[in-house]
Amino acid sequence: MNKPRHAGQAIVDSLALHGVQRVFSVPGESYLAVLDGLHGSNIENVVTRHEGGAAYMAEAHGKFTGQPGVAMVTRGPGAANAFVAIHSAWQDGTPMVLFVGLVPTADRMRESFQEFDPAAWFGTQTKRVFVLDEADRASEIVAEAFFAAASGRPGPVVIGLPEDIITHEFTGALYPPIPVADGAVSSQELADIRSALTAAERPLLFVGGQRWTPESAAQVTAFAERNGIPVLQDWHADDRIPANSPVNAGSLGYGRQETAARMFNDADVLLAIGAVPSDVPTDGFTLRQHPNAVNILVNIDTSLRGRSGAVSRHVVASPAAFADAVAGLDLGRSAAWDTWRAAGREAQEQLAALPDPASLPVTAEGTAHMSVVMAELARHLPEDVVRTMGAGNHCAWAQSYIPTNVFPAQLSTRNGSMGYSIPSAVAASLAAPERLVVAVCGDGEFLMNGQEMATAVQYRAPLLAVVMDNGQFGTIRAHQEQHFPGRVSGTALTNPDFAAFAEAFGGHGERITSDEQAAAAVERAVKAVVVDRRPAVIHVVTDPQIMLP
Structure with missing residues (x-):
């Protein structure tokens, strides 16, 4: 005789029905049934x-695959620790579903162990917050959560699990996935x-944006x-x-070329596909803000969240729907x-050009040029390399020397969140x-989640990490020097040997000091990554004065 299916099992069965191949978790007693x-x-459970x-x-899985990534954490502290990624998913429009264990229903509103209000915590940074209060609705709520996460402008959804x-026994039906609409470009819109x-x-x-x-x-x-x-x-x-x-004329935002900003401002017709002129690409709402600018926005988000400047036309369509509409369209004016x-194009090619070693400034003894290391790495990169980054000045090296020639090929955060590089690399490698x-x-960024090298080793995710060690939180130091020159405060770091750190987890480590x-x-x-299938870290000791922009 088969054992009755509990709601935790129904949740897992529903995840399988939605094509989920792996979830990422830290175990907790609050969701033992799942x-x-x-x-x-x-379904592979990647325990981090x-x-x-x-x-x-x-x-990162949601961003890389286009399908909602799934995480599972426990109540209180576990949910609090997961919030950083919820904020990242909200600002990036990434499809993601976070399952959070909750206190038993009888213990609510009694200051129970690790109790919190999921709607109050997550309500402003998610598309939906569900709490499963009826076992028979377990599969229905999973289907609704996945639909909310993936439809329109994607984003994070939280499901609380008392x-x-x-x-409790699940006697309901398993709900199939709800189809997500791509919108469309009408014949009149295409003609215009x-x-x-x-x-x-x-x-x-x-x-840019989502749904590519x-x-x-x-x-x-x-x-x-x-x-x-x-x-x-x-x-x-x-x-x-x-x-x-x-x-390809380059990118906007932090570290952008002046040519890119000038073209963005001077274009007489801007056709935005998936992206909107928001804070960062407009240099803090300063570029392309004239009210008569011709801006045609092709975006599945009916609210155009984050938009600034004029809107001449809004076409409610995903990049996929737009791409289908313009397939074969020849305007006849290329020349x-x-x-x-x-x-x-010339400015973009100059940005990606490998450096001339003779032109580099002399660094302090015991340090190396990050550009030399990245130039050596560039010689080994395949066409379909994937690059991941956290937040900080070190991102400039990835943007310059690691090309993105296929989609998807980049994982990073638009909200400036540190600690993202290693977890996202694990997700992409899996x-x-x-x-x-x-x-x-960066050296500061790496240690915010560097412990996930253990996860990379355990689940055979052979990522390669390049750690730029300049002994400081470099981005903040740069701001400090601009606003309070010579008064360094709270940005200096004393670092470990990152190569030895990698080897302690069972990975491969290299330390470069010249x-x-x-x-x-x-x-x-x-070789360690590609041939031996082991995660590796290259620790580059740099001169903090030379590397500071």
Whole structure:
């Protein structure tokens, strides 16, 4: 006789029905019935070392695959630790579902152990907050959560699981996935877009945001290349158009080229696909704010959340729907925009050019140039390399020397959240084990979730991490020098040997303290990852004065 199915098992069965292959978790007594449901299932439970790491991995999985990433944590402290990734998913529009164990229903409103109010905590940073109060609704709520996470502008959803309810018998039905609409470009909208672009002297595509697929990225690239229209990419959305495309004019946001900002401001017709002119790409709401600007926004988000500046037309469609609509569209004016396009392309190529070692400044003894190490690494990178980054000045090295020639190829956060590089690299390596995943980390950023190297070893996720060690929180130090020159306060760091740190977890470690060591160290590290299938860390000791922008 079969044992009755409890609600925890129904949740797992519903996840399987939604195509979930793995979840990321830190175990807790508050959701033991779900852990019991995972026992023997085909869903891999990737057990991490911190809830922040688990939730970041789920967010990165959602960003990398387009399907909601799933994390599971316990109540109170576990939920608090996961909040950083919820905020990242909210600002990036990433599909994600976080399951949080809760106190038993009888213990509510009594200041019970680790009790909190999930709606009060998460309500402003999620699309929906559910609490499962009836066991028979377990599958229904999973289906609703996945739909909310993936539809419209994607985002995070939280499901609270009272400890007692998930042990109750489930007698309901399993709910199938709810289809997510892509919107559409009407014939009139397409005609108007064509007319605006054809009449333009300085047309520009601005791409980024959510709901992209490899197919739509390739189709939009083909559309831009066929018509010779330059493309700017949103901040930390560098993989929609290949880095080597002749229409790639660079990216906006922090670290952007002046040419990119000038083109963005000067374009007489801007066609934004998936992206909106928000805070960062507009340099804090200063670029392209004139009220008569022609801005056509193709975006599945009916609210256009985060938008600034004028809107000439809003086409409610995903990048996939737009890509289908413009497949084969030839405007017949490519040559007219050669000069306009060439300026942006030239600036982008200069940014990605490998450095001339003779032009580099002398560094202090016992330090190396980060650019030399990255140039050596670039020689080993395959076409489909995946780069991950946290937040900080170190991101500039990844953006310059690790190309993004296929989609998806970049994982990073737009909310400036540190500690993301290693968890996101683990998630990408598990989702695409055939691809080389390179995490570029700052010394402060790495240690915020560096313990997830243990997860990488345990689950055979052979990522390669390059840690830039300049002994400081470099971005904040740069702001300090700008506003309070010579008064360094609260930004200095004393670091461990990151190579030895990696080896302690069972990975491979290399420590570089001179340019002459770079070539051999990089070669050994890449071999450890690609051939031996072991995570590796390259610890680059840099001169803090030279590396400070």
